[in-house]
Amino acid sequence: MKFELSEEQSLIRDTVREFAEAEIAPSAAQRDEEERFDRSLMFDSLAELGLTGIVFPEEYGGAGADYLSYAIAVEELSRVCASTGVTLSAHLSLCANPIYMFGTESQKVKYLVPLASGEKMGAFGLTEPAAGSDAGSTKTTAVKNGDGWLVNGSKIFITNGGEAETYVVLARTDKEAKQQHGISAFIIETGMEGFSFGKKEIKLGIRSSPTMEIIFENCLIPEENMLGEESEGFKVAMKTLDGGRIGIASQAVGIAQGALEQAVAYAKERKQFDKPIAAFQGISFQLADMATQIEASRLMVYNAAYRASAGLSYSQASAMAKLMASETAMKVSTQAVQILGGYGYSREFPVERMMRDAKITEIYEGTSEIQRLVIGTALTR
Numbered sequence: 001m002k003f004e005l006s007e008e009q010s011l012i013r014d015t016v017r018e019f020a021e022a023e024i025a026p027s028a029a030q031r032d033e034e035e036r037f038d039r040s041l042m043f044d045s046l047a048e049l050g051l052t053g054i055v056f057p058e059e060y061g062g063a064g065a066d067y068l069s070y071a072i073a074v075e076e077l078s079r080v081c082a083s084t085g086v087t088l089s090a091h092l093s094l095c096a097n098p099i100y101m102f103g104t105e106s107q108k109v110k111y112l113v114p115l116a117s118g119e120k121m122g123a124f125g126l127t128e129p130a131a132g133s134d135a136g137s138t139k140t141t142a143v144k145n146g147d148g149w150l151v152n153g154s155k156i157f158i159t160n161g162g163e164a165e166t167y168v169v170l171a172r173t174d175k176e177a178k179q180q181h182g183i184s185a186f187i188i189e190t191g192m193e194g195f196s197f198g199k200k201e202i203k204l205g206i207r208s209s210p211t212m213e214i215i216f217e218n219c220l221i222p223e224e225n226m227l228g229e230e231s232e233g234f235k236v237a238m239k240t241l242d243g244g245r246i247g248i249a250s251q252a253v254g255i256a257q258g259a260l261e262q263a264v265a266y267a268k269e270r271k272q273f274d275k276p277i278a279a280f281q282g283i284s285f286q287l288a289d290m291a292t293q294i295e296a297s298r299l300m301v302y303n304a305a306y307r308a309s310a311g312l313s314y315s316q317a318s319a320m321a322k323l324m325a326s327e328t329a330m331k332v333s334t335q336a337v338q339i340l341g342g343y344g345y346s347r348e349f350p351v352e353r354m355m356r357d358a359k360i361t362e363i364y365e366g367t368s369e370i371q372r373l374v375i376g377t378a379l380t381r
């Protein structure tokens with residue numbers, strides 16, 4: 001078992017870190033303040049670096065790297081801007097990846113190639129007002145209509161919503177079948193008649209990542225846009241989320257790492273009672289715990305990413321990594337605010353943004369409670 005990164009993985013870390021610090025970090029606070037998504041900076045420039053399709057084979061416009069390289073890239077972006085991290089994560093793991101995993105050859109050529117190259121951005125439509133944790137209770141319907149499917153319903157809390165051109169959407173195709181068994185997945189694009197956008201969410205954190213409602217009113221989708229087998233959509237969604245949770249866990253590790261670095265730098269600079277506060281064990285022990293929890297989380301993310309690339313089962317590993325990393329991000333960023341005191345609470349320093357950003361990692365792509373359910377079910381099945 002090797003614990004060091006390969007040359008390629010190290011190069012990806014260095015390149016993305018340098019890019020994130022030079023290009024993404026300087027505007028992160030202002031974009032957060034203005035709730036502004038900057039597509040050219042937060043997506044197009046990632047495409048130029050080859051990140052939008054990093055894990056896909058070159059024949060589909062990807063970079064042919066492994067899932068660990070992708071996790072490293074999301075971590076490095078999130079270390080300075082969690083909104084940029086989730087833009088990549090939602091695009092790649094929730095839209096491009098299910099098309100890669102379940103798409104036909106012609107769907108891959110038509111949809112995956114422009115997603116991987118970054119010509120188009122992707123998003124995932126699963127959540128509905130009455131189907132959050134209980135994803136199987138999807139109410140959106142797709143009814144056979146001539147050579148296509150007529151889709152009606154709406155999806156909420158869609159990351160990249162309104163900005164993305166390509167959406168993987170779950171809809172009920174069999175009303176008679178029980179819960180999860182009557183759901184199918186579809187590829188839906190902007191411009192299809194009957195597809196529109198609803199409310200944009202005003203959020204606590206990841207404020208420069210757009211979150212929007214998407215609406216389908218008699219939206220006619222060609223038959224060939226079904227993704228995977230009919231009535232197998234719930235499994236498509238679950239497998240998609242297995243990969244997505246590695247992305248969110250990486251985002252959480254990045255947020256936590258960013259917060260730790262801020263806390264360490266401040267603790268070394270800030271003098272009280274005639275010495276740097278880092279000299280007090282009350283502070284240095286906190287920093288030690290923060291660093292230890294981050295390292296444990298990172299290793300769990302690496303393990304889940306390794307399993308995904310090696311073709312091993314990774315549902316449980318990715319749920320564990322997300323659970324651990326998201327709770328660590330929340331804990332560590334809260335401690336960082338405490339260490340910076342009044343400065344931490346002010347917008348002068350980025351730790352309050354990191355604390356606000358951390359919270360969503362315990363909620364989206366399955367709450368911490370759902371991760372415990374996935375892990376507990378696997379243990380007791």
Ligand code: CAA
Pocket residue numbers: 090124126127132133134135136157158159160180234235238239241242315364365366367370373374
């Ligand atoms: N891979 C393959 N198949 C799976 C699976 C997996 N990981 N998990 C479950 N399944 C299969 C089961 O084997 C079962 O198959 P059979 O019926 O053939 O036996 C079927 O799916 C149903 O499984 P369950 O009985 O376990 O389903 P459930 O209704 O109890 O739900 C759940 C399980 C884990 C709670 C699931 O509903 C879930 O993950 N909920 C959370 C949803 C979620 O994460 N939402 C986030 C939205 S996306 C988001 O946040 C987007 C964003 O923009 C960032």
